[in-house]
Amino acid sequence: MSKKRKLGSRIKFICLLVFAAIVLYPLIWMISSSFKEESTIFSDLGIIPGAFTLENYRIGWQSNGRVTFTTYFLNSLLVSVLSVVGNLISCSLTAFAFARLKFKGKNLFFALMMMTLMLPQHAIIVPQYVYFYKLGWLDSFIPLVLPKFLATDAFFIYLLVQFIRGIPRELDEAAIVDGCSKYSVFFRIILPLCQPALVTTTIFTFMWSWNDFFTQVIYLRTTQNYTVTLGLRMFVDPTAKSAYGAMFAMSTLSIVPILILFVFFQKQLIEGIVAGGVKG
């Protein structure tokens, strides 16, 4: 490697590093603030707490003293995991139908599906709410989770359709010639090859369910059923003394599961897309 290229890559490295520092500063400031004393939080720009304290975490975790963040975390986890399972199953089935199978009305259905992609949730939230009420499912996790099992997240269908279209058709044609049913083609050929897209689906679904605010605030009412987002929201009430320290502490904890998931899956997420390609 020439000297010039070495220097160039070093400059690039430093630029990327500085950029990363800028990008991450707000987050790091928030995390470090969670260890600062409440009174110093907004006067201190630094990221190393002057007086290190865990008090914010202790106070924050207690929440309102009766229902704690233990409950909120378990609820969020349950909702998010079930949403992931639901989306993985229903969206992959639907995507396979759209990408590979022939049936009457396919183009119409596909167009309708794409339309739901654009439909703002606000347009249907009230009728949906009345609907779930009539089924007696308000204030449960069903309204949050059931739609995932019924493939209402068109984004992931579209993602998987695009992905499946990228898989060479010769693969399934050969399998069909070998006597495989369409079901076997789905399970044995398409699904394994879709793994990277499924990982993407998993991460995004988890993230979105974990961070969801609008639906959770509408459907969950008893404090026992609160999720982490709703627990966090309790810290910022205009009618009460704001507890930024405790809020930053719990915000910090709330991102931990997502970070773990990301660190754990990022290799598959990115490199898997290439590796899952054609191998005969």
Add this chain to the structure above:
Amino acid sequence: MKREKMFVALGVAGALMAAGFGSQVVKAEDEKVTLRVAWWGNTERDKLYYQINDLFMAEHPNVEIVTESPGWNDYWTAQSTAYASGSAADVVQFQSNQIGEYCSKGVLTPLDSYVEEGIIDLTDWNQNFVDTGRYNDNLYMVTLGMTAQTLYVNETFLNELGMELWPEEEDITWDEFYDYLNEVQAKLGDDTYAGLDIYTNNDLVWVWIRENAADGYEWLDENGEFAPTEETLASWYAFSDNLRADGAFANVEWTQEWNSKAWEEGPLVNRKILFYFANANQFKTYQNSMEDTLAIRKVPVGNDGKHGDLLITSAFGISETSENKELAAEYINFFVNNEEAQKVFNMELGVPGSMKIQEMLAPTADPSDIAATDYLNMISEEAPAFVAKAPGVWAIQDEIASTAEMVAMDILTPEQAAQHIREVANEMIAENAE
């Protein structure tokens, strides 16, 4: 094959788990009666409600209380959708502002029969406080705490400027107040203002309207149309506008920014302003967040001397859909009249309606709370009778504030703004008319 099985298994497991939650929610607690109670909460306030609920459940071992306590911003969304779907809690906390919106739709139970039977005991109450729960001659709500707009003054700061505050009992008019603010401002430096702009104060505007209205026709006129005249509304906008022009109020950005802060981090506490309109039950919070001495004064009266003070109640009502109305009534009575419960609550939402409770709390109360209590008892006598807002009226208060911004930015004149508000208000009232 393995993969297919796993896939199916996952699906079944998911469906079962989802169904599990369903049954968990629907499942009846053996023999236990469930009472759902909703209030606007925050982590600190919730603790008080939980303690009171525990006291109630100790007396009623068969009762299980289920709670809903979203923060203020989310609370009304939750309630409106809950009432729309007929699934509201048994006991729901309201503010007197919304009484018209909800009572006119018949979603709340009249409480008069429970009061007659003595289940809810209001005998030794301040009757002016009780009346804030009335709509069309029926009692729908029982107050948990009463508040009203008051004028906070940083007296220490004012004295430093070499000025004296007028006496507590004295009424001053808005015109006198206007001149006073300008006098204060003349002695102040940069980035400090005599008062905080009142254009975003949704409670104060109703007081202004009442000062300029005929008794009993505050919200609707004889024809059922929006009563406040263009003149009244324009004068409201002009008051802020003129003080901004004089420099005694800050510009809109400044005000918006400081308004967004928590009370104890606000401009009053930080010596950015001296005069500030807010609810009286916050006296303790403000005073305890600052070293300067804080004083409260009456809201200025109309230029013809008319009072407009409007009691603001936070109150419990019972949903029409409740299956345990009598139990709900017992719960409300326990909450507002039980001494233990009220010791725990300790004026969290303002001054209690029961004079007995007021007396009981007095010896140990914070001096600021005592001052707030005296203040509220005083103005409940001076103010015109409480009249519940007509349905549709409450909903325009945000419009009043956002229109004020346009006045501040010289996009609208006060007269145009007033005209716009009347149009919107009449539209809302017509929509809400049965």
Add this chain to the structure above:
Amino acid sequence: MRKILDRYAGYVFLLPWLIGFLALTLVPMGMSFYYSFTNYNLLSAPKWIGVSNYVKMFTSDYHFMNALKVTFLYVFASVPLQLLVSLVLAFVLNKGVKGLSLFRAAYYVPSLLGGSVAISILWRQIFGMEGILNQALGLIGIESHVSWVANPDTAVWTLVLLRMWQFGSPMIIFLAAIKQVPAELMEAAAIDGATKFQQTRKIMLPMISPIILFNLVMQIISAFKVFTESYIISGGNGGVLDSLLFFTLHIYNEGFSKMRMGYASALAWVLVLIIAVLTVIVFFLSKRHVHYD
């Protein structure tokens, strides 16, 4: 049996979606379309008023025009900027950097937190009057007592920045797409004497153009649907002079604060129409530039 199952496989696979579409989308859509022609305050039955709601938008509701302006400004400023940043970084990261996976992770972290309540509050604090931006400016000698979120001229730009900050998500997808471009193609071009820039422009960009389109459409749609940030940062009221009044917040305020579900439904349908038209335009304009296969 197996033959029949195989013949109707399409419907079998489609079944969950079909149920979901009918029950959770189509029927509620019909209901909300009906509501849009009514007065409906949730508490009493909807009352038919014809097209009044749609007329009202253009006659007596000036928030409607403000919301449109703010939302369009936000979408058309933030989406291209965000995609540009993410595309550039995807190319830079793709060409081999020490600690690639760490950079990728670091850049992606903001997207993980996206429109969460916590980040919105953090943002409000950063750009507030006494926020860390003004304090940092103070350190380098620029005295600023402007609140960036309360000033109507700058408020929406803080949200644009918040969206740009989340460039990691499209970047990851671009990176994945770039990795899928066969190395042989690039090598072949290099042998033919193409420069790095030419390779990128002539081979890489066309190869990943479907993904660019995908990201563009997805980001436009998601930008139109932004709610939490606008709600939290403006304190729910849309900010000074409606400078943070996103269309979704206007819908929410009309529907849930003022309990005008009929009017809110009409607004929602206008939003649906806008998004639909824009998506069609994007697809149409890109037809010539996007290469499938």
